[in-house]
Amino acid sequence: MNSPYFRLAGFALSIKKELSLKILLLLMIVAFSILQAFMLAYGTAGVFSGAAPSTIFFYYAIATVCILIRAVLTGKQEVYTKKIAGRAKAVLRSQLVNKLIDLGPKYQSLKRSGRLQSLVTDGVEYAEPYLVNYLPQAVVVVISSLCIGGYIFSFDWKVGVILMIAVVIAVVTPLLLMPFIKKAALEYWQGYAVLNAQYIDAMQGMNTLKALNAVDRKGHELYLSAECFRKRQLHWTFFSLISSATIFLMLAVGKYLTVGVATFDMAAGILNRPELLVILFLVIECMRPISDLDQAWHASYMGLSVAHEIFEILDEPVTIVDAPQAQTGxxxxxxxxxxxxxxxxxxxxxxxxxxxxxxxxxxxxxxxxxxxxxxxxxxxxxxxxxxxxxxxxxxxxxxxxxxxxxxxxxxxxxIAIVFQDTYLFYGTVAENIGMAAEHAREEEIIDAAKMANAHPFIIRMKNGYQTLVGERGATLSGGEKQRIAIARAILKNAPVxxxxxxxxxxxxxxxxxxxxxxxxxxxxxxxxxxxxxxxxxxxxxxxxxxxxxxxxxxxxxxxxxxxxxxxxxxxxxxxxxxxx
Known part of the structure; x- marks a missing residue:
């Protein structure tokens, strides 16, 4: 149970209420799909048997209502899925960022910042489909397949057995291919993370690269990394397509075999025409959730490949911690x-x-x-x-x-501190100074700037204290950044x-x-x-x-x-x- 896949599934417990409602919506869609299948089957059978037009109209009218209800429920489910995805990503990102903060410089000094950034942003994005699409859809497939397969088995056991075998093979095939897909997806993710980290390094060090005439050398290095990533992407796509093709084949074979056997049984008098049509439409509805599961599974590959890195960080022991009865005075x-x-x-x-x-x-x-x-x-x-x-x-x-x-x-x-390498965040001058005191008033920020000899150059700026300073204070000189940092330290009003x-x-x-x-x-x-x-x-x-x-x-x-x-x-x- 220590597998990252099981643990990622266990993370779904933090949003279990939201996922339960999504599963309920999906089951309602399946239920109306099944009802629609019955109505279409009985209506079509009525056409061939010469039933009263009003009866045929009734069945088709109910089927039409089912289609409309399914459309509404599908829309609601998709909107709700977006909300769940946002919450799931927020919870997971919050856990990752808080853990990285707790681990502090001791841990981060040994890691590439670009790679950590990729994990917190893109890695969490990749984990989303597994959490909010694949897991709920897997529950729906189990329930719907058992219900439909059990119903068909009750009046034609051969068709029921064939259908369930096809369903099991289609569901299990991706799991059997998982060792190959996992390796390819992991290589894809690692290639992406390395490439992203190198691009960030290049962007942050662009001036240095130009000054050293090293732009071409760095560009060639990035080209080699991009080419390596491209090959890994193709390798991953190859196994992904094999998995999709296998599942498609199993679903097609299962569909044609069940319909074929059911047709022979009708010819042998085991089934009547309405039952044959019911099987025909139910098999289609049984396969639909499995196709959706396959799509969710393929979208989940990358999430599964980054899961081990996510939990590697979450499991990293924090060494700088508060004592059991830490003093606050x-x-x-x-x-x-x-x-x-x-x-x-x-x-x-x-x-x-x-x-x-x-x-x-x-x-x-x-x-x-x-x-x-x-x-x-x-x-x-x-x-x-x-x-x-x-x-x-x-x-x-x-x-x-x-x-x-x-x-x-x-x-x-x-403790207030002014570092040698002053870090200013993207935002206004006032926001950067005010970070030292969450509820600082404007006059307090200005007083701190005056004490730091920063006020004169700040008011000469076009927008004064509301001037954007750019990422890392890129629009300011070294001396200006240091004076803003000193103002920030003054505003903190710490004794050290x-x-x-x-x-x-x-x-x-x-x-x-x-x-x-x-x-x-x-x-x-x-x-x-x-x-x-x-x-x-x-x-x-x-x-x-x-x-x-x-x-x-x-x-x-x-x-x-x-x-x-x-x-x-x-x-x-x-x-x-x-x-x-």
Missing amino acids: GMDEGFPRIAFKNVSFRYPARTEYALKNVSFTIEPGQSVAIVGKSGGGKSTITNLLLRFYDVEEGSITINGTDLRDYSLEYLRSK LILDEATSSVDAANEHMIQSTIGKLAQRYTSLIVAHRLSTIRNVERIFVFDQGVLKEYGSHDELIAKNGAYKQLLEAQAIMEEE
């Missing part, structure tokens, strides 16, 4: 005190330590800086403070309480402020403006500045110097210069680079 008054004690940490799939036996303290309201060479462990401290990862050894405490004892929501609500290399990718003018803003803000927080440009942190109270994950030395700017150690070497090296 302890940082509500004053400035927090942050302490690292003998902290060691390695990133997943890495053998070397990003931090090794690190201990330091940030006093309440203190402004400190973390400096060092690239790869020295600076940004790792930020990741650990936000609990994107947990320490391997040692502990990190805020106000004496281990980070792991705070609830994640509470902990992160008390982290600035992760906030000025490393801006020009001198913007650096001076941002540095001035940071200097004013530092007095309002317990602040930690991860710095690449050492000129930006000379006035902080304490500087921690890291090298290869080890805390080499700490002190004020003047104290570290006097030590003539790692900090002074970094400062001199940076001065030489700037002169060059």
Whole structure:
């Protein structure tokens, strides 16, 4: 029962009420189809037997009413199916997205974002037909086939047996071919996911590709992936057509055999004319749901092929979780005190330590800086403070309480951060700043922008705070994006402020403006500045110097210069680079 197919079917329990109503509608359509078959059979028999015109008219009138009712029910069923599909996809996507959020950067750093995007969008779309079409139709086929087959068996057992054998073969054939279809469909999906991820990479890195004159090389790589995908698509289509042809053949053979045997039985006196006509029309109605099931089955192939990836994510254990009685208090008054004690940490799939036996303290309201060479462990401290990862050894405490004892929501609500790579979402300037506080008023957003020195350039925009910034803030300069990010951090009004290399990718003018803003803000927080440009942190109270994950030395700017150690070497090296 751990099969992804059974589990995907089990997921249908989350929408069982909706699916039950759809099954009821489908059974009503089948019921009116059967009634229509009886009316057409008796009416046609009446024509041959010379029945009264009024009787013949009555049968055909009822058949016509059945056709109209079926049309109405079919329309309602199709509309309702769309609603069910929307709900099913929303529930499944919600589970996937929430799980990915819970797994966090630790999991996503090892995956291609394009592939995850394909799974959450297209993968869920592919799963829909299996959930909302195939499963309900399978129930309808079982019920309708048993009812029709049982009725025919009651007055001609040979025809009933032939019909049921044909039905069973038609239904079971796709399942027998499933190992081949599954392999082809899985290859199709994997090819599609890889191609989609490569296209996203190419689009996001278009400027880099052009600058490197690598557009042709990347284009050739995409062509090879597209060609591989095309071949896999043809391979999958081949097995799909074999399955369809086999089912069509079984239905045709079953239909002709039942009608042929029934005709011989009528000639032998076993059946009368009305019974023969009833069998003729009922066989047609018995085959109709099976044809619909076949269509639903083929539409479900891709859903079954991605099911294992969907459940692979849903089954992935979440390692960053709340403690059983996680605290939701302890940082509500004053400035927090942050302490690292003998902290060691390695990133997943890495053998070397990003931090090794690190201990330091940030006093309440203190402004400190973390400096060092690239790869020295600076940004790792930020990741650990936000609990994107947990320490391997040692502990990190805020106000004496281990980070792991705070609830994640509470902990992160008390930390505002400006990342080096500022991420702005597609939307307006106001929406991007306001993400820090769900119910922020317009004047609060403007006040935060003023404090971040962002207000002047925002009001110069055509639509001011309602200006669309584009995906990832594509319409803004690096300095403008950073100032919006700082405004967002200010609006959050958290007692801890982290600035992760906030000025490393801006020009001198913007650096001076941002540095001035940071200097004013530092007095309002317990602040930690991860710095690449050492000129930006000379006035902080304490500087921690890291090298290869080890805390080499700490002190004020003047104290570290006097030590003539790692900090002074970094400062001199940076001065030489700037002169060059």
